[in-house]
Amino acid sequence: MNSDRDLAVAHEISMLIPVFEQVANSIPTPAFVYEEEFIRRQCEHIRQIADKAGCKLLYSLKALTLPWVLELIEPHVQGFSASSLYESIIARDTLKMDGTVHLTTPGLRPHEVREISEYCDFLSFNSISQWQRHKDDLAPNLEIGLRVNPEISFLDDSRYDPCRAYSKLGAPISSMKEALVNGSPLLRGLSGLLFHNNCNSPDFQELLLTVKKLETEIGCVLDNSQWINLGGGYLFDGDSVNLDSFYEAVWTLKSKHNLEVYIEPGSTFVRDAGFLVSTVLDLVENGGKEIAILDTSVNHLPESFEYDWRPDVLTDIKHGRYSYIIAGSTCLAGDVFGEYSFAEPLEVGTKVVMHGVGSYNLVKAHTFNGLPLPSIYALHADGEVTLVKDFTLKEQSQK
């Protein structure tokens, strides 16, 4: 711990420990718990920044689609962004006629295009060929955009990187530039553009660099468009740096190119609102290491397993006296969360709470080995915990 930010985070976490001691002992596990007040505060915070910049704020449903959470977010945003027919239906059902629905996907299914175009207001095609194939299947009044791949990478792990080599995501900016130079009519008929080229980035300088590249390479497409969607991939929280670059990026697009600007973050709304509460089922020893087996599994936190990150545990402390490998309870040998240390020894029945796991986990969780999906609880501002959903055997065994 060295910066003020680290100290503030440590302080916030230490405040959560007594709260979650109570919560964890009052509910069956495994359980996802979502902190209502956090989501509300975060919505207000992001909306304030979007308003100051003068851009429209959408929530990207893919991070978490819990209806209860969507109802919480809905009053703070101008719409939702979706990736599929089902997400567009959820978006429209939640918003009614009060907000806009944007959609982009590399996998438009021909038989769904018409229906999607009726639920959505904005459809950004992923490629020119996708657009050409489906341009006559669309409902009237749909705003038609193209996802551009800016071919500027900020991520070390190519699995997260929409601008990785040979990416399937978006029309490469170099091809668009070439089409413009050759006077091709291919880009005519678009009303807007979308790009999304980052993941969990706190640094808005990267967004500004991307916008500058768009201006340099395809400035005349910007000039001939009415709107642009800057995607998600940024964290609007205490980790954010260079927020001025965000304001500059939006200002440039609005004032120099006369564009309506949208942003569609997902994770930053809900990531730190989510906790996975579990119970130690067994303690075993192997090769001199203590192993604690939990009643959850990496299949309840697929993001940490897929991308190889170690989830944070509330009572984990640096140089704690009692160290454990924390493992899940499936037959998979690699069903392991990582090594942690604690001030007190773990026992069978001890609760272990992982935090910062609110985005992209519940939506991907599965029931390998027949383990129940975690139940879902809401933690309200007054400390009350209410059940949002638990899963029946029938729901769990449907696939």
Ligand SMILES: Cc1ncc(COP(=O)(O)O)c(C=O)c1O
């Ligand atoms: C097109 C698009 N927009 C928005 C998002 C949301 O990104 P994040 O949750 O990282 O903010 C994603 C995430 O993959 C995306 O692909």
